[in-house]
Amino acid sequence: MDTALVILAAGMGTRMNSDLPKVLHEIAGAPMLAHAMRAGAALDPARIVVVAGHGAQQVSAAARDWDERAEIVVQEEQLGTGHAVAQAAPLLKGFSGDAFVLYGDTPFIREETLERMREARASHDVVILGFHAADPGRYGRLLMQGETLERIVEYVDATDEERAVTLCNSGVLCADSATLFDLVAAVKNDNAKGEYYLTDIVALAHARGLSATAVACDEAETMGINSRAELAAAEAAFQARARTQAMADGVTLTAPETVHFAFDTVVGRDSVIEPNVVFGPDVTVESGARIRAFSHLEGAHVSRGGVIGPYARLRPGAELAEDVRIGNFVEVKAARIDRGAKVNHLSYIGDAEIGEDTNIGAGTITCNYDGVSKHRTRIGARVFIGSDTMLVAPVSVGDDAMTGSGSVITDDVEPGALAIGRARQVTKPGLARKLFEILRAKKAKSQAR
Ligand code: UD1
Ligand code: CA
Numbered sequence: 529m530d531t532a533l534v535i536l537a538a539g540m541g542t543r544m545n546s547d548l549p550k551v552l553h554e555i556a557g558a559p560m561l562a563h564a565m566r567a568g569a570a571l572d573p574a575r576i577v578v579v580a581g582h583g584a585q586q587v588s589a590a591a592r593d594w595d596e597r598a599e600i601v602v603q604e605e606q607l608g609t610g611h612a613v614a615q616a617a618p619l620l621k622g623f624s625g626d627a628f629v630l631y632g633d634t635p636f637i638r639e640e641t642l643e644r645m646r647e648a649r650a651s652h653d654v655v656i657l658g659f660h661a662a663d664p665g666r667y668g669r670l671l672m673q674g675e676t677l678e679r680i681v682e683y684v685d686a687t688d689e690e691r692a693v694t695l696c697n698s699g700v701l702c703a704d705s706a707t708l709f710d711l712v713a714a715v716k717n718d719n720a721k722g723e724y725y726l727t728d729i730v731a732l733a734h735a736r737g738l739s740a741t742a743v744a745c746d747e748a749e750t751m752g753i754n755s756r757a758e759l760a761a762a763e764a765a766f767q768a769r770a771r772t773q774a775m776a777d778g779v780t781l782t783a784p785e786t787v788h789f790a791f792d793t794v795v796g797r798d799s800v801i802e803p804n805v806v807f808g809p810d811v812t813v814e815s816g817a818r819i820r821a822f823s824h825l826e827g828a829h830v831s832r833g834g835v836i837g838p839y840a841r842l843r844p845g846a847e848l849a850e851d852v853r854i855g856n857f858v859e860v861k862a863a864r865i866d867r868g869a870k871v872n873h874l875s876y877i878g879d880a881e882i883g884e885d886t887n888i889g890a891g892t893i894t895c896n897y898d899g900v901s902k903h904r905t906r907i908g909a910r911v912f913i914g915s916d917t918m919l920v921a922p923v924s925v926g927d928d929a930m931t932g933s934g935s936v937i938t939d940d941v942e943p944g945a946l947a948i949g950r951a952r953q954v955t956k957p958g959l960a961r962k963l964f965e966i967l968r969a970k971k972a973k974s975q976a977r
Protein backbone atom coordinates (compact mmCIF):
# COMPACT_ATOMS: atom_id res chain seq x y z
CA MET A 529 0.00 0.00 0.00
CA ASP A 530 1.26 3.49 -0.90
CA THR A 531 2.01 6.19 1.63
CA ALA A 532 1.76 9.97 1.27
CA LEU A 533 3.45 12.51 3.50
CA VAL A 534 1.80 15.82 4.32
CA ILE A 535 4.38 18.06 5.95
CA LEU A 536 3.11 21.24 7.60
CA ALA A 537 5.53 24.10 7.17
CA ALA A 538 3.42 27.23 6.76
CA GLY A 539 3.96 28.84 10.13
CA MET A 540 5.72 32.16 10.48
CA GLY A 541 7.94 31.20 13.39
CA THR A 542 7.68 34.67 14.93
CA ARG A 543 9.81 33.71 17.92
CA MET A 544 12.78 32.88 15.70
CA ASN A 545 12.98 36.63 14.98
CA SER A 546 14.32 35.91 11.50
CA ASP A 547 13.92 36.77 7.83
CA LEU A 548 14.50 33.09 7.08
CA PRO A 549 11.39 30.88 7.31
CA LYS A 550 11.58 28.88 10.53
CA VAL A 551 11.74 25.44 8.89
CA LEU A 552 14.83 26.48 6.90
CA HIS A 553 16.97 27.08 9.97
CA GLU A 554 19.58 24.37 10.09
CA ILE A 555 20.34 21.53 12.47
CA ALA A 556 23.57 19.63 11.82
CA GLY A 557 23.96 21.29 8.44
CA ALA A 558 20.49 20.59 7.03
CA PRO A 559 17.27 22.64 7.24
CA MET A 560 14.89 21.29 9.88
CA LEU A 561 12.41 20.71 7.06
CA ALA A 562 14.92 18.30 5.50
CA HIS A 563 15.18 16.39 8.79
CA ALA A 564 11.40 15.97 8.79
CA MET A 565 11.50 14.83 5.15
CA ARG A 566 14.30 12.39 5.98
CA ALA A 567 12.28 10.91 8.82
CA GLY A 568 9.29 10.52 6.51
CA ALA A 569 11.46 9.00 3.77
CA ALA A 570 11.74 5.90 5.97
CA LEU A 571 8.11 5.17 5.03
CA ASP A 572 9.13 5.06 1.37
CA PRO A 573 6.38 7.54 0.45
CA ALA A 574 4.89 7.63 -3.03
CA ARG A 575 3.92 11.29 -2.58
CA ILE A 576 5.42 14.11 -0.52
CA VAL A 577 3.29 17.21 -0.08
CA VAL A 578 4.73 20.21 1.73
CA VAL A 579 2.25 22.82 2.97
CA ALA A 580 4.11 26.12 2.77
CA GLY A 581 2.98 29.61 3.75
CA HIS A 582 5.39 32.17 5.12
CA GLY A 583 8.41 32.28 2.80
CA ALA A 584 6.68 29.75 0.55
CA GLN A 585 9.09 30.27 -2.34
CA GLN A 586 12.17 29.61 -0.25
CA VAL A 587 10.50 26.69 1.52
CA SER A 588 9.42 25.18 -1.76
CA ALA A 589 12.90 25.54 -3.30
CA ALA A 590 14.46 23.89 -0.26
CA ALA A 591 11.93 21.04 -0.25
CA ARG A 592 12.52 20.32 -3.94
CA ASP A 593 16.24 20.64 -3.50
CA TRP A 594 16.01 17.94 -0.88
CA ASP A 595 13.67 15.66 -2.78
CA GLU A 596 12.71 16.63 -6.30
CA ARG A 597 9.44 14.74 -5.94
CA ALA A 598 8.21 17.15 -3.28
CA GLU A 599 4.94 18.84 -4.23
CA ILE A 600 4.15 22.19 -2.73
CA VAL A 601 0.83 23.65 -1.79
CA VAL A 602 0.58 27.16 -0.41
CA GLN A 603 -1.62 27.89 2.58
CA GLU A 604 -2.16 31.62 2.06
CA GLU A 605 -3.64 32.24 5.52
CA GLN A 606 -2.74 30.12 8.53
CA LEU A 607 -6.12 29.26 9.97
CA GLY A 608 -5.02 26.22 11.95
CA THR A 609 -3.51 22.77 11.56
CA GLY A 610 -6.78 21.31 10.23
CA HIS A 611 -6.97 24.01 7.59
CA ALA A 612 -3.31 23.37 6.73
CA VAL A 613 -3.88 19.66 6.10
CA ALA A 614 -7.01 20.47 4.06
CA GLN A 615 -4.80 22.39 1.60
CA ALA A 616 -3.24 19.10 0.52
CA ALA A 617 -6.61 17.55 -0.35
CA PRO A 618 -6.75 18.64 -4.02
CA LEU A 619 -3.26 17.26 -4.66
CA LEU A 620 -4.01 13.92 -3.02
CA LYS A 621 -7.51 13.53 -4.45
CA GLY A 622 -7.76 9.99 -5.72
CA PHE A 623 -4.63 8.87 -3.88
CA SER A 624 -5.18 5.47 -2.37
CA GLY A 625 -3.18 4.59 0.72
CA ASP A 626 -2.27 6.11 4.04
CA ALA A 627 -1.34 9.73 4.68
CA PHE A 628 1.05 10.72 7.47
CA VAL A 629 0.99 14.27 8.77
CA LEU A 630 4.45 15.49 9.82
CA TYR A 631 5.77 18.93 10.79
CA GLY A 632 8.61 20.95 9.30
CA ASP A 633 9.62 22.16 12.75
CA THR A 634 9.64 18.70 14.40
CA PRO A 635 12.82 17.13 13.06
CA PHE A 636 13.52 14.15 15.31
CA ILE A 637 10.72 11.62 14.79
CA ARG A 638 12.34 8.20 14.43
CA GLU A 639 11.79 5.67 11.71
CA GLU A 640 10.76 3.00 14.24
CA THR A 641 8.10 5.29 15.64
CA LEU A 642 6.52 5.85 12.23
CA GLU A 643 6.66 2.09 11.65
CA ARG A 644 4.81 1.48 14.92
CA MET A 645 2.13 3.94 13.83
CA ARG A 646 1.80 2.07 10.55
CA GLU A 647 1.37 -1.19 12.47
CA ALA A 648 -1.31 0.36 14.70
CA ARG A 649 -3.20 1.33 11.57
CA ALA A 650 -3.96 -2.37 11.02
CA SER A 651 -6.51 -2.18 13.83
CA HIS A 652 -7.50 1.52 13.92
CA ASP A 653 -8.65 4.09 11.39
CA VAL A 654 -6.79 7.03 12.90
CA VAL A 655 -3.44 6.76 14.72
CA ILE A 656 -2.07 9.71 16.68
CA LEU A 657 1.49 9.96 17.95
CA GLY A 658 1.58 10.94 21.62
CA PHE A 659 4.18 11.22 24.34
CA HIS A 660 4.26 11.35 28.11
CA ALA A 661 5.35 14.91 28.84
CA ALA A 662 7.57 15.71 31.79
CA ASP A 663 5.97 19.15 31.74
CA PRO A 664 2.74 18.95 29.72
CA GLY A 665 2.44 22.76 29.57
CA ARG A 666 0.24 23.89 26.71
CA TYR A 667 0.24 20.71 24.63
CA GLY A 668 -3.02 19.19 23.49
CA ARG A 669 -4.07 16.28 25.76
CA LEU A 670 -4.91 12.78 24.55
CA LEU A 671 -8.00 11.47 26.30
CA MET A 672 -7.79 7.67 26.27
CA GLN A 673 -10.33 5.00 27.18
CA GLY A 674 -8.25 1.85 27.29
CA GLU A 675 -6.66 1.47 23.87
CA THR A 676 -9.12 3.88 22.32
CA LEU A 677 -8.31 7.52 21.86
CA GLU A 678 -11.64 9.24 22.55
CA ARG A 679 -10.64 12.76 21.60
CA ILE A 680 -7.92 15.39 21.80
CA VAL A 681 -8.49 18.55 23.75
CA GLU A 682 -6.36 21.64 23.22
CA TYR A 683 -4.93 23.14 26.41
CA VAL A 684 -6.88 26.38 26.07
CA ASP A 685 -10.15 24.48 25.71
CA ALA A 686 -9.43 21.90 28.44
CA THR A 687 -10.94 21.56 31.91
CA ASP A 688 -8.64 21.30 34.93
CA GLU A 689 -9.26 17.57 35.03
CA GLU A 690 -8.29 17.23 31.36
CA ARG A 691 -5.21 19.39 31.91
CA ALA A 692 -4.08 16.91 34.56
CA VAL A 693 -3.58 14.31 31.80
CA THR A 694 0.12 13.99 30.88
CA LEU A 695 -0.24 12.03 27.62
CA CYS A 696 0.18 14.77 25.06
CA ASN A 697 -0.37 15.22 21.35
CA SER A 698 2.73 15.44 19.15
CA GLY A 699 0.58 16.46 16.19
CA VAL A 700 1.91 13.61 14.05
CA LEU A 701 -0.82 11.28 12.81
CA CYS A 702 -1.80 8.84 10.13
CA ALA A 703 -5.00 7.65 8.54
CA ASP A 704 -6.26 6.44 5.22
CA SER A 705 -5.78 9.44 2.94
CA ALA A 706 -9.38 9.72 1.71
CA THR A 707 -10.70 9.30 5.27
CA LEU A 708 -8.30 11.94 6.59
CA PHE A 709 -9.42 14.54 4.04
CA ASP A 710 -13.11 13.69 4.64
CA LEU A 711 -12.65 14.24 8.36
CA VAL A 712 -10.58 17.40 7.94
CA ALA A 713 -13.25 18.87 5.66
CA ALA A 714 -15.72 18.54 8.54
CA VAL A 715 -13.57 20.39 11.09
CA LYS A 716 -15.08 23.66 12.41
CA ASN A 717 -13.37 26.57 14.11
CA ASP A 718 -15.76 27.12 17.06
CA ASN A 719 -13.14 26.95 19.81
CA ALA A 720 -11.12 29.20 22.12
CA LYS A 721 -8.63 30.14 19.36
CA GLY A 722 -11.07 30.30 16.45
CA GLU A 723 -8.77 27.90 14.56
CA TYR A 724 -9.45 24.79 12.53
CA TYR A 725 -7.92 22.16 14.79
CA LEU A 726 -6.56 19.04 13.10
CA THR A 727 -7.02 17.36 16.47
CA ASP A 728 -10.81 17.51 16.07
CA ILE A 729 -10.69 14.67 13.54
CA VAL A 730 -10.50 12.18 16.41
CA ALA A 731 -13.92 13.05 17.81
CA LEU A 732 -15.28 13.35 14.25
CA ALA A 733 -13.95 9.86 13.48
CA HIS A 734 -15.82 8.39 16.46
CA ALA A 735 -19.02 10.14 15.40
CA ARG A 736 -18.71 8.22 12.12
CA GLY A 737 -18.11 4.89 13.80
CA LEU A 738 -14.38 4.90 13.04
CA SER A 739 -11.75 4.04 15.62
CA ALA A 740 -8.75 5.99 16.85
CA THR A 741 -5.77 5.12 18.99
CA ALA A 742 -2.51 6.65 20.13
CA VAL A 743 1.03 5.35 19.90
CA ALA A 744 3.49 6.82 22.40
CA CYS A 745 7.08 7.75 21.67
CA ASP A 746 9.92 9.28 23.60
CA GLU A 747 9.36 12.97 24.31
CA ALA A 748 12.75 13.81 22.76
CA GLU A 749 11.45 12.76 19.35
CA THR A 750 8.59 15.23 19.40
CA MET A 751 10.77 18.21 20.21
CA GLY A 752 9.48 21.19 18.26
CA ILE A 753 11.52 24.29 17.53
CA ASN A 754 10.11 27.78 18.01
CA SER A 755 13.05 29.94 19.05
CA ARG A 756 16.80 30.25 18.60
CA ALA A 757 17.25 28.81 22.08
CA GLU A 758 15.22 25.75 21.09
CA LEU A 759 17.20 25.53 17.86
CA ALA A 760 20.41 25.43 19.89
CA ALA A 761 18.90 22.80 22.19
CA ALA A 762 17.89 20.74 19.15
CA GLU A 763 21.41 21.00 17.76
CA ALA A 764 22.81 19.86 21.10
CA ALA A 765 20.37 16.94 21.21
CA PHE A 766 21.33 15.93 17.67
CA GLN A 767 25.05 16.12 18.43
CA ALA A 768 24.70 14.12 21.64
CA ARG A 769 22.94 11.35 19.75
CA ALA A 770 25.40 11.42 16.84
CA ARG A 771 28.38 11.13 19.21
CA THR A 772 26.83 8.23 21.10
CA GLN A 773 26.01 6.51 17.83
CA ALA A 774 29.54 7.03 16.44
CA MET A 775 31.09 5.46 19.54
CA ALA A 776 28.62 2.57 19.41
CA ASP A 777 29.70 2.12 15.77
CA GLY A 778 33.31 1.65 16.91
CA VAL A 779 34.71 5.15 16.40
CA THR A 780 37.03 6.60 19.05
CA LEU A 781 36.17 10.16 20.05
CA THR A 782 38.82 11.49 22.39
CA ALA A 783 36.67 14.41 23.53
CA PRO A 784 33.17 13.59 22.24
CA GLU A 785 31.55 16.83 23.39
CA THR A 786 33.86 18.85 21.11
CA VAL A 787 33.17 16.93 17.89
CA HIS A 788 30.39 18.27 15.65
CA PHE A 789 28.75 15.98 13.14
CA ALA A 790 26.57 16.81 10.15
CA PHE A 791 23.24 15.08 9.60
CA ASP A 792 24.85 12.66 7.13
CA THR A 793 28.41 12.13 8.40
CA VAL A 794 29.69 8.59 7.93
CA VAL A 795 32.72 7.46 9.96
CA GLY A 796 34.06 3.92 9.68
CA ARG A 797 34.95 1.57 12.50
CA ASP A 798 38.25 2.02 14.31
CA SER A 799 38.68 5.57 13.09
CA VAL A 800 39.86 8.11 15.63
CA ILE A 801 38.41 11.60 15.81
CA GLU A 802 40.51 13.88 17.97
CA PRO A 803 39.11 16.93 19.82
CA ASN A 804 37.46 19.91 18.13
CA VAL A 805 36.76 18.39 14.76
CA VAL A 806 33.84 19.79 12.74
CA PHE A 807 32.04 17.89 9.99
CA GLY A 808 30.01 19.77 7.40
CA PRO A 809 27.62 17.89 5.13
CA ASP A 810 28.60 14.98 2.92
CA VAL A 811 31.70 13.56 4.56
CA THR A 812 32.74 9.92 4.56
CA VAL A 813 35.69 8.78 6.63
CA GLU A 814 36.60 5.15 6.08
CA SER A 815 37.76 2.69 8.70
CA GLY A 816 41.03 3.19 10.44
CA ALA A 817 41.51 6.84 9.51
CA ARG A 818 42.56 9.48 12.01
CA ILE A 819 41.18 13.00 11.98
CA ARG A 820 43.45 15.06 14.16
CA ALA A 821 42.45 17.98 16.33
CA PHE A 822 40.91 21.21 15.02
CA SER A 823 40.19 19.96 11.51
CA HIS A 824 37.18 21.02 9.43
CA LEU A 825 35.78 18.68 6.77
CA GLU A 826 32.90 19.04 4.31
CA GLY A 827 32.07 17.25 1.07
CA ALA A 828 35.15 15.10 1.53
CA HIS A 829 36.07 11.42 1.34
CA VAL A 830 38.92 10.11 3.49
CA SER A 831 39.96 6.53 2.74
CA ARG A 832 41.41 3.88 5.04
CA GLY A 833 44.56 4.79 6.83
CA GLY A 834 44.33 8.50 6.03
CA VAL A 835 45.68 10.96 8.58
CA ILE A 836 44.19 14.44 8.42
CA GLY A 837 45.31 17.45 10.44
CA PRO A 838 45.77 18.79 13.00
CA TYR A 839 44.31 22.07 11.69
CA ALA A 840 43.42 20.76 8.23
CA ARG A 841 40.56 21.89 6.05
CA LEU A 842 38.94 19.53 3.54
CA ARG A 843 36.42 21.21 1.29
CA PRO A 844 33.88 19.78 -1.20
CA GLY A 845 35.39 17.44 -3.74
CA ALA A 846 38.39 16.44 -1.63
CA GLU A 847 38.79 12.80 -2.62
CA LEU A 848 41.64 11.18 -0.71
CA ALA A 849 42.81 7.63 -1.41
CA GLU A 850 44.24 5.22 1.16
CA ASP A 851 47.05 6.29 3.45
CA VAL A 852 47.04 9.91 2.31
CA ARG A 853 48.42 12.45 4.77
CA ILE A 854 47.17 15.98 5.01
CA GLY A 855 48.97 18.06 7.60
CA ASN A 856 48.54 21.32 9.45
CA PHE A 857 47.20 24.41 7.73
CA VAL A 858 46.50 22.58 4.50
CA GLU A 859 43.35 23.27 2.50
CA VAL A 860 42.16 20.79 -0.11
CA LYS A 861 39.26 21.48 -2.50
CA ALA A 862 38.00 19.57 -5.57
CA ALA A 863 41.16 17.51 -5.66
CA ARG A 864 41.90 13.81 -6.02
CA ILE A 865 44.92 12.71 -4.04
CA ASP A 866 46.13 9.18 -4.74
CA ARG A 867 47.34 6.52 -2.36
CA GLY A 868 50.20 7.39 -0.05
CA ALA A 869 50.62 10.99 -1.22
CA LYS A 870 51.52 13.61 1.39
CA VAL A 871 50.65 17.28 1.70
CA ASN A 872 51.98 17.96 5.14
CA HIS A 873 52.32 21.70 5.72
CA LEU A 874 50.78 25.05 4.85
CA SER A 875 49.42 24.35 1.38
CA TYR A 876 46.44 25.03 -0.85
CA ILE A 877 45.53 22.20 -3.21
CA GLY A 878 42.47 23.09 -5.31
CA ASP A 879 41.16 21.74 -8.64
CA ALA A 880 44.01 19.26 -8.75
CA GLU A 881 45.06 15.66 -9.16
CA ILE A 882 48.03 14.28 -7.29
CA GLY A 883 49.45 10.84 -8.07
CA GLU A 884 50.54 8.02 -5.78
CA ASP A 885 53.34 8.56 -3.30
CA THR A 886 53.90 12.14 -4.40
CA ASN A 887 55.22 14.55 -1.79
CA ILE A 888 54.05 18.13 -1.84
CA GLY A 889 56.50 20.43 -0.06
CA ALA A 890 55.53 22.98 2.56
CA GLY A 891 53.85 26.13 1.34
CA THR A 892 52.90 24.79 -2.09
CA ILE A 893 49.97 26.45 -3.80
CA THR A 894 47.97 25.44 -6.82
CA CYS A 895 47.14 28.82 -8.35
CA ASN A 896 43.81 27.61 -9.70
CA TYR A 897 42.04 30.91 -10.30
CA ASP A 898 42.98 33.57 -12.81
CA GLY A 899 40.40 36.03 -11.57
CA VAL A 900 37.80 34.78 -14.03
CA SER A 901 38.02 30.98 -14.38
CA LYS A 902 39.28 27.98 -12.46
CA HIS A 903 41.97 25.72 -13.96
CA ARG A 904 43.34 22.29 -13.06
CA THR A 905 46.75 21.20 -11.86
CA ARG A 906 47.80 17.64 -12.67
CA ILE A 907 50.69 16.10 -10.79
CA GLY A 908 51.84 12.55 -11.50
CA ALA A 909 53.04 9.74 -9.25
CA ARG A 910 56.22 9.79 -7.11
CA VAL A 911 56.73 13.49 -7.79
CA PHE A 912 58.64 15.73 -5.39
CA ILE A 913 57.26 19.26 -5.33
CA GLY A 914 59.78 21.54 -3.63
CA SER A 915 58.65 23.79 -0.79
CA ASP A 916 56.93 27.02 -1.76
CA THR A 917 56.20 25.97 -5.34
CA MET A 918 53.50 27.99 -7.09
CA LEU A 919 51.78 25.81 -9.68
CA VAL A 920 50.06 28.21 -12.06
CA ALA A 921 47.16 26.24 -13.55
CA PRO A 922 46.43 24.90 -16.04
CA VAL A 923 49.69 23.04 -15.65
CA SER A 924 50.89 19.47 -15.32
CA VAL A 925 53.89 17.78 -13.76
CA GLY A 926 54.74 14.29 -15.04
CA ASP A 927 55.54 11.15 -13.02
CA ASP A 928 58.86 11.06 -11.14
CA ALA A 929 59.51 14.78 -11.73
CA MET A 930 60.77 17.38 -9.26
CA THR A 931 60.37 21.11 -8.82
CA GLY A 932 62.95 23.29 -7.11
CA SER A 933 61.72 25.03 -4.01
CA GLY A 934 60.44 28.55 -4.50
CA SER A 935 59.59 27.82 -8.13
CA VAL A 936 56.74 29.39 -10.04
CA ILE A 937 55.75 26.66 -12.47
CA THR A 938 53.89 27.97 -15.50
CA ASP A 939 54.93 25.40 -18.13
CA ASP A 940 54.17 21.68 -18.10
CA VAL A 941 56.96 19.54 -16.66
CA GLU A 942 57.69 16.26 -18.44
CA PRO A 943 58.10 12.98 -16.54
CA GLY A 944 61.42 12.61 -14.80
CA ALA A 945 62.41 16.29 -15.29
CA LEU A 946 63.58 18.79 -12.69
CA ALA A 947 61.90 22.17 -13.16
CA ILE A 948 63.29 25.30 -11.54
CA GLY A 949 61.49 28.57 -12.04
CA ARG A 950 63.07 31.21 -9.82
CA ALA A 951 65.74 33.94 -9.94
CA ARG A 952 69.29 32.60 -9.71
CA GLN A 953 70.99 33.27 -6.36
CA VAL A 954 73.77 35.91 -6.25
CA THR A 955 76.23 35.91 -3.29
CA LYS A 956 78.44 39.00 -2.59
CA PRO A 957 81.27 38.15 -0.13
CA GLY A 958 81.68 40.66 2.74
CA LEU A 959 78.85 42.89 1.57
CA ALA A 960 76.59 42.14 4.55
CA ARG A 961 79.21 43.26 7.04
CA LYS A 962 79.74 46.50 5.09
CA LEU A 963 76.02 47.18 4.94
CA PHE A 964 75.66 46.65 8.72
CA GLU A 965 78.41 49.22 9.35
CA ILE A 966 76.77 51.84 7.13
CA LEU A 967 73.37 51.30 8.74
CA ARG A 968 74.69 51.43 12.32
CA ALA A 969 76.66 54.61 11.59
CA LYS A 970 73.49 56.23 10.20
CA LYS A 971 71.51 55.29 13.33
CA ALA A 972 74.23 56.63 15.70
CA LYS A 973 74.33 59.94 13.79
CA SER A 974 70.55 60.44 14.00
CA GLN A 975 70.52 59.64 17.75
CA ALA A 976 73.36 62.16 18.43
CA ARG A 977 71.31 64.99 16.89
C1 UD1 B 1 -0.48 21.67 17.95
C2 UD1 B 1 -1.61 20.72 18.36
C3 UD1 B 1 -1.42 20.32 19.82
C4 UD1 B 1 -0.08 19.66 20.00
C5 UD1 B 1 1.02 20.59 19.50
C6 UD1 B 1 2.34 19.87 19.50
C7 UD1 B 1 -3.53 21.39 17.01
C8 UD1 B 1 -4.80 22.12 17.01
N1 UD1 B 1 -2.86 21.39 18.16
O1 UD1 B 1 -0.65 22.83 18.74
O2 UD1 B 1 -2.44 19.42 20.18
O3 UD1 B 1 0.13 19.32 21.34
O4 UD1 B 1 0.76 21.02 18.15
O5 UD1 B 1 3.36 20.76 19.18
O6 UD1 B 1 -3.15 20.84 16.01
N2 UD1 B 1 0.77 25.16 10.95
C9 UD1 B 1 0.55 25.44 9.63
N3 UD1 B 1 -0.57 26.12 9.26
C10 UD1 B 1 -1.49 26.54 10.17
C11 UD1 B 1 -1.23 26.26 11.54
C12 UD1 B 1 -0.11 25.56 11.89
O7 UD1 B 1 1.35 25.06 8.77
O8 UD1 B 1 -2.48 27.16 9.76
C13 UD1 B 1 1.97 24.44 11.34
C14 UD1 B 1 2.88 25.34 12.18
O9 UD1 B 1 3.82 25.98 11.37
C15 UD1 B 1 3.51 24.37 13.13
C16 UD1 B 1 2.51 23.25 13.26
O10 UD1 B 1 1.62 23.37 12.18
O11 UD1 B 1 4.68 23.81 12.57
C17 UD1 B 1 1.78 23.28 14.60
O12 UD1 B 1 1.06 24.48 14.69
P1 UD1 B 1 0.96 25.30 16.02
O13 UD1 B 1 0.13 26.49 15.77
O14 UD1 B 1 2.30 25.48 16.61
O15 UD1 B 1 0.11 24.29 16.92
P2 UD1 B 1 0.10 24.22 18.48
O16 UD1 B 1 -0.77 25.29 18.99
O17 UD1 B 1 1.48 24.12 19.01
CA1 CA C 1 3.62 24.51 18.30
